[in-house]
Every structure is written in C-alpha cells, then in structure tokens.
Amino acid sequence: MSHYEVKAGPEAFLPPAAATMGNILPDPGEAHIGGKIVPEEEAYEHAARKILGAKVPTIFPGPLVLWKWNDHVAAKAKAIRELANEVPMRLIPMADYRPKYPKIDAAVEINPNHPNLTIWHNKIDVCIFIGVHCHQANLALKMIRASTNCYTMAMCAMAGHEDACLSFRDADLEKIQRLTAAVKKLKAEGVEVQANSFTQFQMDRSGFVVEPVN
Amino acid sequence: MSKEKIQICEDLADIMPPEYHKLVESATFGNQDRGWKDIGSSTELIEQHSLCAGCPESIAFRYILASLPAPEDTVFVGSTGCTSLVFPHVAVHNIHSLFGNQNAIASGLKRTLKSRFPDVEKDVVVLAGDGATVDIGLDMTMQSWFRQEKFTTICFDNELYANTGGQESGLMQKGFVAKMAPKGKNFEKVRLPEIAREAGCAYVALLTVSKPNRVEQVIKNAVLIAREVGPTFVQLYTPCILEIGKQSMEGLDEMKDSESIGGRFVQKEYISDEAQKLLDSIKIETKERKKAAKEAAKKPVNA
Ligand SMILES: Cc1ncc(C[n+]2csc(CCOP(=O)(O)OP(=O)(O)O)c2C)c(N)n1
Ligand code: SF4
Ligand SMILES: [Mg+2]
Numbered sequence: 001m002s003h004y005e006v007k008a009g010p011e012a013f014l015p016p017a018a019a020t021m022g023n024i025l026p027d028p029g030e031a032h033i034g035g036k037i038v039p040e041e042e043a044y045e046h047a048a049r050k051i052l053g054a055k056v057p058t059i060f061p062g063p064l065v066l067w068k069w070n071d072h073v074a075a076k077a078k079a080i081r082e083l084a085n086e087v088p089m090r091l092i093p094m095a096d097y098r099p100k101y102p103k104i105d106a107a108v109e110i111n112p113n114h115p116n117l118t119i120w121h122n123k124i125d126v127c128i129f130i131g132v133h134c135h136q137a138n139l140a141l142k143m144i145r146a147s148t149n150c151y152t153m154a155m156c157a158m159a160g161h162e163d164a165c166l167s168f169r170d171a172d173l174e175k176i177q178r179l180t181a182a183v184k185k186l187k188a189e190g191v192e193v194q195a196n197s198f199t200q201f202q203m204d205r206s207g208f209v210v211e212p213v214n
Numbered sequence: 215m216s217k218e219k220i221q222i223c224e225d226l227a228d229i230m231p232p233e234y235h236k237l238v239e240s241a242t243f244g245n246q247d248r249g250w251k252d253i254g255s256s257t258e259l260i261e262q263h264s265l266c267a268g269c270p271e272s273i274a275f276r277y278i279l280a281s282l283p284a285p286e287d288t289v290f291v292g293s294t295g296c297t298s299l300v301f302p303h304v305a306v307h308n309i310h311s312l313f314g315n316q317n318a319i320a321s322g323l324k325r326t327l328k329s330r331f332p333d334v335e336k337d338v339v340v341l342a343g344d345g346a347t348v349d350i351g352l353d354m355t356m357q358s359w360f361r362q363e364k365f366t367t368i369c370f371d372n373e374l375y376a377n378t379g380g381q382e383s384g385l386m387q388k389g390f391v392a393k394m395a396p397k398g399k400n401f402e403k404v405r406l407p408e409i410a411r412e413a414g415c416a417y418v419a420l421l422t423v424s425k426p427n428r429v430e431q432v433i434k435n436a437v438l439i440a441r442e443v444g445p446t447f448v449q450l451y452t453p454c455i456l457e458i459g460k461q462s463m464e465g466l467d468e469m470k471d472s473e474s475i476g477g478r479f480v481q482k483e484y485i486s487d488e489a490q491k492l493l494d495s496i497k498i499e500t501k502e503r504k505k506a507a508k509e510a511a512k513k514p515v516n517a
Contacts, residue, residue: 068221077223098302205235
C-alpha cells in the first residue's frame with residue numbers, strides 16, 4: 001500500500017483515517033513522524049524542533065493527566081507543567097469530552113467535538129495531546145487535520161496515534177521528561193524559541209485568577 | 215476516603231475551568247448520607263442536559279445521581295435513546311452500549327470489577343429506556359436476572375420509543391396512538407415488575423419521579439440490595455411530554471395523575487425476604503451511626 005503522509009492540514013472536509021490508508025502504529029521503542037516509523041530518539045528531536053519553531057505551541061492535557069487518578073499521574077502532571085515552562089508553551093485543558101452548551105470558551109478549553117474552534121481562536125500552529133483517551137484523541141486529531149493548519153503530536157500512553165502528525169507510544173513520566181530534555185538540549189545548542197509572548201491563564205472556582213493575554 | 219479519589223492534579227489545577235473546581239470542592243462524593251436534598255446546596259453530578267425542556271427524564275437523572283450511595287465507585291451502563299444524550303454530561307463513569315445490549319455489558323462489567331477490585335464495592339447500574347429494556351434488549355435483561363447478576367437495572371419508562379419519533383413499545387398502554395403507531399397498540403402494557411420478580415430480582419420497584427424522597431429511597435434500596443443479594447429492578451415513569459402532546463410544565467401533573475388510585479403507576483415494590491432482612495439491618499445501622507454522630511457533635515471539644 002502506498003505511503004500516506006500525515007501532514008498538517010487543512011486537508012479536506014473529511015480526511016481519511018490514516019489507518020485506512022495503510023499506516024501502521026509504531027512498535028515499542030519506536031514512534032512515527034508523518035506516518036513513517038522511526039526510532040523514538042529521532043522523534044524527540046523532531047518534536048522539540050517543531051515546538052521551538054512554533055508561534056503558538058500548545059499542550060492539550062486530557063482527563064488522564066488532569067485528574068489525580070494516582071500518584072504516578074500527579075508526577076506526570078508536574079512533568080507536563082515543567083515542559084510547558086521550559087519552552088514556554090500554553091496549556092489548554094481537555095477536561096472531559098461532553099459537548100458543552102451553549103458553547104465552549106475556546107480561549108481556555110478544547111473539546112473533542114469541535115477542537116478546531118480552540119485551534120482557530122488561539123491561532124495554535126503546533127500542539128501536543130497528552131492524556132486524552134484514544135478514541136477521543138483520534139477523532140480530535142482528524143478534525144484538526146481536516147480544518148486547520150496545526151501540526152499535531154500525541155504523547156500516547158497506549159500504542160500511539162496514526163492520525164497525529166507525530167506520535168510517541170507507551171508515554172510515561174520518563175518520556176515527557178525526555179521531551180523536555182530534548183527542548184533544553186536544542187536551546188543549549190542555540191535553537192531559538194519562536195513563540196509569541198503570552199500570559200498563561202489561571203482559574204479557580206470563581207473564574208479567572210489570571211486572564212489569558214496573547 | 216472517596217473524596218480523595220476525586221481530585222485534580224495539583225500542578226495542573228489552575229488551568230481547569232471553574233465547574234471542575236466546584237465539582238471537587240462541593241459535590242457530595244464520599245458522603246454516606248447524600249440524597250436529593252443536597253440538590254441546590256451542593257454541586258450536582260450533572261452539569262447540563264440536552265433533553266427537551268421540561269422532560270421528566272432530566273429531573274429523574276438529578277434525583278438518581280443525588281441518591282447513588284457511592285457515585286465515585288459506580289459505573290453506569292446506558293443504551294441508545296433519549297437517556298443516552300445525558301450521559302456525556304454526567305460526572306459518574308459510564309459506558310454507552312449498543313441498543314439493547316446494556317444488561318449483557320453490565321453482567322460482564324460487574325464480574326470484571328469484582329475480580330479486578332476484590333476489596334472495593336463497585337456498583338454497576340444500568341439505565342436505559344423502555345424500548346431498550348423490554349423490546350430489543352429483553353433477552354439480555356432477563357438473562358441477567360435469571361443468572362442473578364448483581365447489579366441494578368433502571369428503566370426510564372416513557373411508554374414509547376421517544377428518540378426515534380414515537381414508535382410502539384412493549385411498555386406502551388393498550389390502545390395508545392403515537393405518531394409512528396397510528397393504528398393504536400393492540401396489546402396490553404407488558405407487566406415488567408412482575409416479570410422481574412419471577413425472573414429472580416431480589417428487589418423491584420415501580421413508581422413515577424414526582425416525589426424525590428421516594429426516588430431516593432428506591433434507588434438506595436436497589437443499589438444496596440444488588441451489592442449483597444442479587445439483581446434489582448426499578449421502573450420509573452418519565453413521560454415523554456413531546457410525544458404525548460404536553461407542555462414543558464405539564465410533566466409533573468402527568469406523573470401525578472398516573473400514580474393516583476387506579477393509575478398505571480401506583481407505586482409498588484416487591485422485596486425478597488433476604489433483601490428485606492438486609493434493608494432492616496441497614497436501617498438499624500444508619501440509625502445508630504446518626505445517633506453516635508449526634509452525640510459526638512454534642513460533646514465539648516476539650517472534654
Ligand atoms: C441496534 C439498534 N437498533 C435500533 C436503533 C434505533 N434506535 C435508536 S433510539 C431507539 C428507541 C429508543 O427507545 P427507548 O429505549 O424507549 O428510549 P427513549 O428514547 O424512549 O428514552 C431506537 C429503536 C439503534 N440505535 N440501534
Ligand atoms: S423526546 Fe420525550 S423523552 Fe426524549 S427528551 Fe424529549 S420529552 Fe424527553
Ligand atoms: Mg422510551
């Protein structure tokens with residue numbers, strides 16, 4: 001079967017699921033870049049370059065890392081915050097998967113039912129999903145590829161996502177930290193951060209503690 | 215203990231929208247005495263719903279969610295129909311199953327949870343419409359009862375297939391004419407509570423959702439009996455106001471009419487002897503616990 005390259009979109013109203021085009025998932029120790037299977041090591045550097053080269057690099061943490069299921073997850077959350085601070089990257093949560101009424105606040109949330117709204121609103125050009133359940137991530141990644149020009153990456157704790165432009169698999173605490181280390185290394189080598197300056201929003205039960213500033 | 219399970223990771227807590235902070239801070243997870251009276255004073259486990267305005271299913275959801283004994287350790291199994299529109303908005307684990315398969319899924323789930331978490335009581339609760347329970351899913355519903363699967367089945371009985379526009383269901387009344395059943399139903403409403411009792415349910419209840427205290431008691435009974443004794447079944451009349459041509463304010467009156475003397479939904483309960491014994495012992499325990507808590511509250515702090 002011919003090789004189908006999973007690129008940043010906009011690809012089409014309904015892009016094919018990469019699996020139907022013959023793309024396969026990486027084996028342990030591997031990752032994929034654009035659908036091509038590569039050694040995991042290569043993907044760290046590629047992901048770090050993409051993040052550093054982006055204007056609005058953003059992490060979308062999902063329910064598997066936002067909610068404290070156990071102590072390991074709490075450690076992952078800490079590592080995600082460290083990654084965000086290192087770049088720096090924006091953090092926008094995908095706290096659950098319900099369609100929100102009357103609409104989501106695209107400045108501070110992402111939703112798998114219409115992830116493109118958040119990408120468009122914030123002009124996100126590179127994103128990474130961490131801790132989103134597979135079926136929701138696959139849907140969201142495909143929609144982003146359909147209607148935005150955002151480069152998508154997935155730090156998947158299971159077997160990886162063929163619908164992301166780049167995907168790790170078996171992601172655990174160490175892999176998140178290795179991505180942060182790859183960013184640090186490139187920065188030390190002189191690769192400059194291209195990100196626009198911003199203020200990360202903060203919220204509590206009564207609303208904004210710090211409002212987002214782009 | 216259970217409240218500890220519902221926490222946001224500290225390092226990412228400040229990016230979570232307000233409703234999740236509220237859920238963690240003021241929902242009633244872990245409160246043994248949670249019930250319908252918490253509605254309004256604490257955060258509910260349902261955020262919004264996408265049912266028709268005034269649909270009694272929505273209030274039924276609120277009462278049930280407020281009454282579950284341990285929502286943090288409960289998994290719902292839903293099925294296709296109007297109820298399935300609500301589950302994405304519910305802060306309790308839930309699985310959507312293929313239309314009619316809900317009791318088969320729940321059987322496997324309950325058994326798996328038992329072996330995966332032998333030391334934790336995990337409650338499985340099926341919540342599906344009458345079409346899913348009595349028509350297309352009747353085989354699975356009854357097999358789970360025959361096999362004494364220990365979970366609760368709740369049927370939202372709106373006496374037709376609401377989600378697909380008003381087709382005839384087994385629980386529809388004889389003679390009823392619906393949009394997609396224009397000739398009127400030829401047969402009697404299936405007597406599901408009696409079938410449930412004969413099929414081996416340890417506890418069966420039929421009622422409307424007009425009175426929250428009754429719904430609370432029935433749901434608590436059903437879940438607690440399912441833990442210890444055997445399958446339980448609750449049939450709730452949640453009239454589809456859209457299909458019977460009522461206004462959004464008229465759902466309550468419809469339920470009240472149907473539960474008055476001679477009505478189809480006069481409350482009834484079947485309780486096996488073993489289940490009754492359990493309920494009696496729970497009653498005594500609860501009384502003693504509340505009494506002890508009252509005494510403890512009376513004692514001066516430095517005594
Ligand atoms: C296997 C299967 N068969 C048929 C359908 C179509 N279908 C969707 S909802 C529905 C009726 C639901 O009726 P009920 O269970 O009474 O729920 P209600 O909508 O009335 O709450 C049907 C037949 C389906 N989704 N899946
Ligand atoms: S169609 Fe009927 S049962 Fe469904 S949400 Fe509307 S009123 Fe409720
Ligand atoms: Mg129905």
